[in-house]
Amino acid sequence: MDNPLLDDQPHPAFSRIRPEHVEPAVETLIAEGRRLIERLTAATEAATWDAFVQPIEEEDDRLARAWSPVSHLNAVMSSDALRAAYNACLPKLSEYGTEVGHNELLYRGYKQVYDTDALDPAQRKMLSNALRDMHLAGVDLPPAAKARFKEINTELSRLGSTFEEHLLDATNGWHKQLTDEADLAGLPESARELARHFATERDLEGWVLTLDVPSYLPVMKYAHCTALRRELYEAYTTRASDQGPHAGRWDNTQIIEDLLALRHEQATLLGFDNFAQVSLEPKMARSTDEVMGFLEDLAHRCAPQARRELEALQTFAVGNGGPDSLEAWDIPYWSERLRQSQHAISDEELKPYFSLDRVLDGMFQVAERLFGVFITSAAGETDTWHPDVRFYRIADDNGELIAQFYLDPFSRQRKRGGAWMDVCTNRLISACRQQLPTAYLVCNFTPPVNGQPTLLTHDDVQTLFHEFGHGLHHMLTRVDYPAVAGINGVPWDAVELPSQFLENWCWEREALDLFAYHWETDEPLPESLYQRMRSARNFQSAMQTVRQLEFALFDFRLHLEYDPAQGSRLQQILDEVRGQLSPIQPPAFNRFAHGFSHIFAGGYAAGYYSYKWAELLAADAFSLFEERGVFDAASGRAFREHILERGGSAEPMELYVAFRGREPSIDTLLRQTGIIGLMPATH
Numbered sequence: 001m002d003n004p005l006l007d008d009q010p011h012p013a014f015s016r017i018r019p020e021h022v023e024p025a026v027e028t029l030i031a032e033g034r035r036l037i038e039r040l041t042a043a044t045e046a047a048t049w050d051a052f053v054q055p056i057e058e059e060d061d062r063l064a065r066a067w068s069p070v071s072h073l074n075a076v077m078s079s080d081a082l083r084a085a086y087n088a089c090l091p092k093l094s095e096y097g098t099e100v101g102h103n104e105l106l107y108r109g110y111k112q113v114y115d116t117d118a119l120d121p122a123q124r125k126m127l128s129n130a131l132r133d134m135h136l137a138g139v140d141l142p143p144a145a146k147a148r149f150k151e152i153n154t155e156l157s158r159l160g161s162t163f164e165e166h167l168l169d170a171t172n173g174w175h176k177q178l179t180d181e182a183d184l185a186g187l188p189e190s191a192r193e194l195a196r197h198f199a200t201e202r203d204l205e206g207w208v209l210t211l212d213v214p215s216y217l218p219v220m221k222y223a224h225c226t227a228l229r230r231e232l233y234e235a236y237t238t239r240a241s242d243q244g245p246h247a248g249r250w251d252n253t254q255i256i257e258d259l260l261a262l263r264h265e266q267a268t269l270l271g272f273d274n275f276a277q278v279s280l281e282p283k284m285a286r287s288t289d290e291v292m293g294f295l296e297d298l299a300h301r302c303a304p305q306a307r308r309e310l311e312a313l314q315t316f317a318v319g320n321g322g323p324d325s326l327e328a329w330d331i332p333y334w335s336e337r338l339r340q341s342q343h344a345i346s347d348e349e350l351k352p353y354f355s356l357d358r359v360l361d362g363m364f365q366v367a368e369r370l371f372g373v374f375i376t377s378a379a380g381e382t383d384t385w386h387p388d389v390r391f392y393r394i395a396d397d398n399g400e401l402i403a404q405f406y407l408d409p410f411s412r413q414r415k416r417g418g419a420w421m422d423v424c425t426n427r428l429i430s431a432c433r434q435q436l437p438t439a440y441l442v443c444n445f446t447p448p449v450n451g452q453p454t455l456l457t458h459d460d461v462q463t464l465f466h467e468f469g470h471g472l473h474h475m476l477t478r479v480d481y482p483a484v485a486g487i488n489g490v491p492w493d494a495v496e497l498p499s500q501f502l503e504n505w506c507w508e509r510e511a512l513d514l515f516a517y518h519w520e521t522d523e524p525l526p527e528s529l530y531q532r533m534r535s536a537r538n539f540q541s542a543m544q545t546v547r548q549l550e551f552a553l554f555d556f557r558l559h560l561e562y563d564p565a566q567g568s569r570l571q572q573i574l575d576e577v578r579g580q581l582s583p584i585q586p587p588a589f590n591r592f593a594h595g596f597s598h599i600f601a602g603g604y605a606a607g608y609y610s611y612k613w614a615e616l617l618a619a620d621a622f623s624l625f626e627e628r629g630v631f632d633a634a635s636g637r638a639f640r641e642h643i644l645e646r647g648g649s650a651e652p653m654e655l656y657v658a659f660r661g662r663e664p665s666i667d668t669l670l671r672q673t674g675i676i677g678l679m680p681a682t683h
């Protein structure tokens with residue numbers, strides 16, 4: 001069969017890809033990969049990079065190149081047949097991945113190359129990552145320990161999905177019907193519509209509120225009725241626990257206990273003291289002390305301002321007919337009222353200044369001025385999946401082509417929501433291949449209607465800059481080995497640096513002057529509107545920071561301090577963290593941990609701190625431009641050279657220090673989030 005997924009073209013032939021091509025292509029490439037690894041690992045004594053590692057890397061890249069357009073199309077142009085083909089391949093790919101990760105002969109071959117070949121630093125980093133990941137997967141354990149390790153893996157994945165199922169069942173298992181419209185007082189029209197829709201769906205009169213976030217959040221933020229907020233708050237914060245309206249049903253208590261015990265056991269099988277150490281192995285943070293120090297120092301310095309912010313909120317509430325003592329279910333509601341009274345700024349006021357084409361043009365100019373690259377449209381130069389899709393080239397200042405990207409800006413039927421960047425092709429330069437990186441940038445903006453261009457909210461503009469930051473990290477790479485080129489091999493506590501870093505330019509007058517003009521009058525964004533935008537940016541920033549730190553410290557301590565003799569001490573650690581940090585103590589029935597799927601069902605175990613860590617890096621990196629000018633070319637080039645071009649080819653702290661001249665400092669993070677006037681912690 002002529003299969004476009006197996007064609008060796010620079011870019012996928014999107015218009016020719018059919019669902020029936022998917023499985024045969026994936027099966028062919030997996031079989032080829034197996035044969036290659038089998039042949040190469042038959043004799044590993046004299047393995048070298050060129051004869052052993054490079055061929056495997058190129059074969060992996062073939063599979064990645066075939067799979068990328070499939071998973072991309074499944075996200076942006078889905079059909080039932082394509083989804084079926086995609087789903088049929090997932091277990092095959094995951095089985096193949098596990099098999100390769102557990103291949104002892106491959107491990108031995110990599111080790112041989114690592115120990116004996118003369119490698120460049122990027123090659124060395126790629127191999128040390130591979131050896132580390134295989135070690136963490138248990139490849140070099142003695143037989144009995146390895147068998148136990150695998151058994152635990154199976155059990156962990158079962159527990160993770162049960163945790164998630166319980167949470168889902170508990171979320172879906174509760175709703176509240178309202179028949180008197182007066183009870184909905186305060187709710188915006190969109191939330192009422194959703195509540196009517198939920199009622200119709202259930203053949204009920206009136207309105208139905210649920211624990212789904214789009215239904216729950218507007219109630220917490222806008223509903224005037226305190227009893228209603230309290231009722232939803234209790235139902236939401238006791239999901240899948242021993243408390244609340246469904247106490248004991250779908251209870252995650254034992255699952256959490258088992259997950260923590262098994263993670264700890266795996267850590268000890270690998271020779272670590274605890275699971276927090278395992279989590280940090282592939283990350284930027286170098287030790288558990290470093291993470292705890294960072295979180296506690298930040299917490300210590302934010303706490304006083306968080307208390308002041310809460311006091312201000314309390315005063316505002318009392319002055320406006322609110323309760324004398326705010327409860328947990330009052331905070332979002334009164335915060336929203338305070339925000340509106342202080343910083344009333346609506347999306348509608350700002351949107352006319354952010355027309356899509358102008359924002360794109362401005363964003364490309366920002367990249368040009370900072371990084372010395374030139375972005376031009378290459379419409380019509382390649383096959384795409386939809387007429388709305390645009391295609392661009394990125395060239396260096398000498399005109400040399402560096403990378404290309406697709407932009408799929410508008411929402412449509414059968415396209416997944418949200419915005420993201422994904423890899424189409426990796427940079428791969430070898431004796432037999434010269435392949436440049438290509439990215440997909442996907443957004444879901446409203447298509448232009450009635451001669452009016454697409455107008456973005458300021459949030460949309462930030463999202464666009466964010467994803468473009470990821471895109472530049474992928475595309476400006478100078479690393480020739482796919483496994484550590486671009487965003488590949490970048491630890492996930494460091495991978496948000498370029499994206500969050502670039503968002504800063506949406507807030508700077510000098511940058512906004514490149515693109516924020518009224519689409520009808522061409523008038524620049526008025527200074528008064530700009531100042532209101534800036535002042536709203538850091539509203540209650542200390543309270544929000546403290547909340548994130550509470551999650552991060554709870555997650556990290558839970559995994560760091562686990563002791564098999566005592567069990568998880570879940571509530572004790574949670575209470576300690578809250579006692580130390582929170583300006584407001586949640587009610588005793590609150591079972592926040594039972595719904596914390598990031599760490600119990602997702603990949604964030606002992607890694608939730610990454611969110612704040614990434615903010616620290618982005619704020620500290622941007623502070624160089626605050627010192628030297630928003631468009632300081634030398635600093636922009638340094639960021640390109642040390643961060644964007646190097647990708648995953650070196651330790652991220654090393655790269656960061658090469659760019660910034662020092663390690664990141666939390667002072668800059670505090671200053672940028674408007675938390676000021678505090679001395680560094682003395683402990």
Ligand SMILES: [Zn+2]
Nearest residue numbers: 466470496499
């Ligand atoms: Zn991101």
